[in-house]
Amino acid sequence: MKYEPLVIEEKWQKKWEDEKAFKVTEDPQKKKYYLLEMFPYPSGKIHIGHVRNYTIGDVVARYKHMKGFNVLHPMGWDSFGLPAENAAIEHKIHPAKWTNENINHMKKQLKRMGFSYDWDREISTCEPKYYRWEQLFFIWMYEKGLAYKKRSTVNFCSKCDTVLANEQVESGLCWRCSTEVQEKVLDQWFFKITAYIEELLEYCDKLPGWPERVMTMQKNWIGKSYGCEVDFPMADSNGAIKVFTTRQDTLFGATFMLVAAEHPLVMQLTKGKAIEKDVLQFVEKVKKQDKLMRTSEYYEKEGLFLDAYCKNPLTGQGMPIFAANFVLADYGTGCVMAVPTHDQRDFEFAKKFNLPLIVVIQPKGKTLDAEKMAEAYVDEGILVNSGQFDGMENTKVLEAIADFLETQGKGKRTIQYRLRDWGISRQRYWGAPIPMINCDKCGIVPVDEKDLPVVLPENVKLSTEGGSPLAALKEFVDTTCPKCGGKAARETDTMDTFVESSWYFDRYCSPDCDTKPGLDRKKLDYWMPVDQYIGGIEHAILHLLYSRFYTKVLRDFGVIGVDEPFTNLLTQGMVCKETMKCKEHGYLFPEQAADGKCHICGKDVIIGKTEKMSKSLKNVIDPDYLIKTYGADTARIFCLFAAPPEKDLEWSDQGVEGSFRFLSRLWRICDEYLEDIKAVNPLPSGVGLEGELKGLRRKTHQTIRKVTIDIEDRFHFNTAISAVMELVNAVYQIKRPASDDKIALATIREALEAAVILLVPIVPHITEELWQMLGHKTLAADISWPQFDPAVASEEEMTIVVQINGKLRSRMTVAVDEDPEKIKADALADEKIISLLSGANVLKVIYVPKKLVNIVAQHK
RNA sequence: GCCUGGGUGGCGGAAUUGGUAGACGCAAGGGACUUAAAAUCCCUCGGUCCUUGAGGCUGUGCGGGUUCAAUUCCCGCCCCAGGCACCA
Numbered sequence: 001m002k003y004e005p006l007v008i009e010e011k012w013q014k015k016w017e018d019e020k021a022f023k024v025t026e027d028p029q030k031k032k033y034y035l036l037e038m039f040p041y042p043s044g045k046i047h048i049g050h051v052r053n054y055t056i057g058d059v060v061a062r063y064k065h066m067k068g069f070n071v072l073h074p075m076g077w078d079s080f081g082l083p084a085e086n087a088a089i090e091h092k093i094h095p096a097k098w099t100n101e102n103i104n105h106m107k108k109q110l111k112r113m114g115f116s117y118d119w120d121r122e123i124s125t126c127e128p129k130y131y132r133w134e135q136l137f138f139i140w141m142y143e144k145g146l147a148y149k150k151r152s153t154v155n156f157c158s159k160c161d162t163v164l165a166n167e168q169v170e171s172g173l174c175w176r177c178s179t180e181v182q183e184k185v186l187d188q189w190f191f192k193i194t195a196y197i198e199e200l201l202e203y204c205d206k207l208p209g210w211p212e213r214v215m216t217m218q219k220n221w222i223g224k225s226y227g228c229e230v231d232f233p234m235a236d237s238n239g240a241i242k243v244f245t246t247r248q249d250t251l252f253g254a255t256f257m258l259v260a261a262e263h264p265l266v267m268q269l270t271k272g273k274a275i276e277k278d279v280l281q282f283v284e285k286v287k288k289q290d291k292l293m294r295t296s297e298y299y300e301k302e303g304l305f306l307d308a309y310c311k312n313p314l315t316g317q318g319m320p321i322f323a324a325n326f327v328l329a330d331y332g333t334g335c336v337m338a339v340p341t342h343d344q345r346d347f348e349f350a351k352k353f354n355l356p357l358i359v360v361i362q363p364k365g366k367t368l369d370a371e372k373m374a375e376a377y378v379d380e381g382i383l384v385n386s387g388q389f390d391g392m393e394n395t396k397v398l399e400a401i402a403d404f405l406e407t408q409g410k411g412k413r414t415i416q417y418r419l420r421d422w423g424i425s426r427q428r429y430w431g432a433p434i435p436m437i438n439c440d441k442c443g444i445v446p447v448d449e450k451d452l453p454v455v456l457p458e459n460v461k462l463s464t465e466g467g468s469p470l471a472a473l474k475e476f477v478d479t480t481c482p483k484c485g486g487k488a489a490r491e492t493d494t495m496d497t498f499v500e501s502s503w504y505f506d507r508y509c510s511p512d513c514d515t516k517p518g519l520d521r522k523k524l525d526y527w528m529p530v531d532q533y534i535g536g537i538e539h540a541i542l543h544l545l546y547s548r549f550y551t552k553v554l555r556d557f558g559v560i561g562v563d564e565p566f567t568n569l570l571t572q573g574m575v576c577k578e579t580m581k582c583k584e585h586g587y588l589f590p591e592q593a594a595d596g597k598c599h600i601c602g603k604d605v606i607i608g609k610t611e612k613m614s615k616s617l618k619n620v621i622d623p624d625y626l627i628k629t630y631g632a633d634t635a636r637i638f639c640l641f642a643a644p645p646e647k648d649l650e651w652s653d654q655g656v657e658g659s660f661r662f663l664s665r666l667w668r669i670c671d672e673y674l675e676d677i678k679a680v681n682p683l684p685s686g687v688g689l690e691g692e693l694k695g696l697r698r699k700t701h702q703t704i705r706k707v708t709i710d711i712e713d714r715f716h717f718n719t720a721i722s723a724v725m726e727l728v729n730a731v732y733q734i735k736r737p738a739s740d741d742k743i744a745l746a747t748i749r750e751a752l753e754a755a756v757i758l759l760v761p762i763v764p765h766i767t768e769e770l771w772q773m774l775g776h777k778t779l780a781a782d783i784s785w786p787q788f789d790p791a792v793a794s795e796e797e798m799t800i801v802v803q804i805n806g807k808l809r810s811r812m813t814v815a816v817d818e819d820p821e822k823i824k825a826d827a828l829a830d831e832k833i834i835s836l837l838s839g840a841n842v843l844k845v846i847y848v849p850k851k852l853v854n855i856v857a858q859h860k
Numbered sequence: 861g862c863c864u865g866g867g868u869g870g871c872g873g874a875a876u877u878g879g880u881a882g883a884c885g886c887a888a889g890g891g892a893c894u895u896a897a898a899a900u901c902c903c904u905c906g907g908u909c910c911u912u913g914a915g916g917c918u919g920u921g922c923g924g925g926u927u928c929a930a931u932u933c934c935c936g937c938c939c940c941a942g943g944c945a946c947c948a
Contacts, residue, residue, distance in 0.1 A: 221945095227948085245948055246947085339948090344946085538943095541943085641873095650871090654886055655871095657886085658885055662885080713876080722874075723884085725884055803879090805928070805929085806879090806930095811880080843928085852880070854928055
């Protein structure tokens with residue numbers, strides 16, 4: 001019988017589905033394990049990145065299931081978002097219809113991969129029964145001051161006609177459509193993530209199951225810094241300019257003041273002055289400059305003198321005030337004291353405008369001359385020109401100067417964060433409506449809880465014109481005020497889709513709960529937190545930080561009992577493939593470049609760089625094609641075998657072929673032995689084996705040990721698969737025993753069954769079929785993970801390497817329990833060693849147990 | 861520029877705590893089977909040198925260091941990838 005994946009795979013998928021093999025409910029008797037993969041946006045088709053992500057998760061879920069855990073492994077859809085709206089505009093299809101058709105198709109594809117989801121828990125975030133609770137949480141957040149509205153400068157994409165969060169701008173362009181981002185002032189809803197900033201930071205050190213790298217990124221994103229707020233009094237009026245600095249040690253060297261061009265102070269200072277017009281022009285110009293460009297290293301540093309002075313609070317020296325393009329208005333106070341001698345930007349600026357330089361930090365053993373400096377001195381040193389602080393080390397004087405400023409009333413210690421509140425307003429249609437009402441009389445009023453959900457209306461006009469489609473819909477906007485009963489208007493902004501993905505993992509625990517607050521505390525207490533979360537590294541900051549914040553908010557509402565949502569996090573690498581290009585026809589899909597020729601013109605195809613698979617580069621592999629040609633099991637095992645999960649995976653067609661070959665090889669050896677081993681009994685426990693059979697049995701138990709460790713401790717599926725490959729190779733090496741040699745056949749059966757069981761989480765279909773062929777009646781998916789016998793797995797002999805001065809010179813085989821002194825003596829008595837040591841003094845003999853003997857010798 | 865990863869054969873990767881570098885797979889070469897091909901099974905496979913051996917030398921981005929012993933630890937440098945915020 002041949003291995004025909006297409007026949008067996010769908011058969012078993014149906015069986016799992018009919019038997020609801022992966023349905024779970026709370027069971028206090030069993031230990032729970034919540035395994036979650038990041039849910040997909042229903043874009044239309046699954047891609048290889050999904051296949052990889054979900055295969056990794058499925059292996060862990062199935063493994064834990066076999067280990068006896070009560071495994072929650074859900075799947076759903078992050079189904080609000082801009083692409084649906086764009087599709088609606090382009091193809092005149094309603095976002096809901098487009099989304100649901102995509103969901104149906106992708107669900108079929110996921111089922112065809114054989115993933116062990118409990119589909120009864122499927123959720124789709126665009127359904128009112130999901131987002132109604134999000135609206136309820138919004139109202140609660142509003143009542144607690146955690147959701148608030150503020151007028152703010154925002155990034156605006158004219159194409160999407162929508163606001164982008166600062167972090168959603170990629171190199172000055174809209175992260176979705178790459179249109180250049182403009183600035184615009186709007187009233188926006190914000191979540192006060194900064195209210196939890198200290199806790200979010202503190203827990204960065206309390207999540208040992210997260211990759212160090214991700215925690216570092218989040219810490220940097222939060223960006224806590226300690227410094228001082230210093231008052232620089234105006235030279236010829238009352239008042240002062242407040243500045244935040246972490247470098248108060250350089251305060252005596254501050255010779256001029258920089259203010260962000262868009263800072264209100266700029267126009268205040270120049271009001272009525274001759275230069276007012278020029279300044280206004282400069283400010284307008286800077287506003288148009290791209291934010292990212294403006295602050296980049298190489299961008300021209302521009303500034304304009306504002307015809308105003310302040311005073312250095314410590315020296316009393318006058319400091320000219322400039323508006324500058326490279327100072328950010330929304331970090332710190334928007335004003336920066338410039339120390340040209342010890343900050344490169346300030347140095348360049350000072351040179352350009354011929355401003356004074358005062359050295360205040362001297363490197364040890366050297367004297368800096370301000371006149372001759374070619375660049376700022378930014379390293380550590382000793383203070384000079386700094387009054388009573390002269391002679392102190394700059395790193396140690398920070399506290400002293402802070403104290404001095406505080407006692408003098410010239411400044412105070414402050415902590416500054418980089419993280420800003422989360423802007424969640426979107427002027428889009430396909431999102432969860434914000435449940436607020438604007439009343440002329442009462443102002444902003446939340447919708448009554450009993451009136452939730454505020455359902456997204458279906459009859460909207462979507463066009464390229466943009467604007468908020470909801471705002472144009474009179475029957476949606478017109479409402480009555482819940483407070484006074486008068487005429488009022490609904491909020492027409494919808495929520496950022498990151499809000500839905502900030503609590504979907506909670507909803508999976510009670511997906512059908514329809515009583516307030518939509519989350520069943522008892523069920524949540526059983527399942528939460530997520531034991532293992534798996535997804536792409538691209539979500540290292542935003543999604544993960546927002547989810548952490550939202551969890552803490554829900555905790556404080558008493559909805560949930562955990563501080564953090566995800567105990568362990570695995571960030572997988574990207575899937576990459578070489579790009580192919582035709583000189584004339586640009587990027588080509590793999591099937592358009594078969595045989596290395598362009599399918600249109602027949603010219604030679606140019607093989608380009610290997611890059612992340614993407615539609616625009618056309619270097620994509622269609623999972624459907626893979627499944628049709630090789631089956632889901634091959635697709636799964638290849639994704640796992642090609643690289644460890646956290647690394648990028650480079651696609652290789654030949655590698656896929658090799659994975660298929662291995663599965664066929666496993667199938668064939670089982671098939672060949674089937675008749676002979678079908679009826680043999682398992683090996684009796686005390687039976688003594690000799691020779692190659694003994695070796696095979698040892699290999700079997702060693703393989704169980706290795707695969708268990710590789711999956712459990714490291715998620716290194718590639719080495720686990722290698723180990724099973726070795727076991728299968730070992731069975732091929734065994735001389736075929738006679739049909740009545742029950743002991744030999746039982747040994748072979750044990751080896752083959754071990755190979756099959758160990759592969760169940762990885763390639764569930766073929767193993768299910770083989771398991772049945774071997775005469776078992778229960779589902780392979782439900783059997784217990786095998787145990788290994790340490791006595792059987794242990795080696796009797798070991799190879800000891802003999803080195804002279806660290807160089808490999810000989811090997812010897814000794815019993816594992818051999819006396820160390822005897823091993824050393826044997827090494828020195830080795831024929832080769834004797835000849836190599838002739839005429840040398842042996843200084844030392846080092847024995848590393850079970851590994852090697854190193855003889856340290858010196859020639860006379 | 862800063863932060864975070866990384867650099868091992870023709871290729872993907874392995875070596876878990878400083879102890880035999882290159883497991884496993886791909887590609888390549890050879891053999892068996894076959895009328896032939898495919899498939900399958902078996903063998904070889906870092907480089908180099910010679911005296912062809914159970915051989916010598918060399919080899920984990922480069923240069924140093926620590927150590928009996930370094931892919932692994934330390935210092936300096938080069939290159940690649942991802943992230944970013946000139947953060948005062």
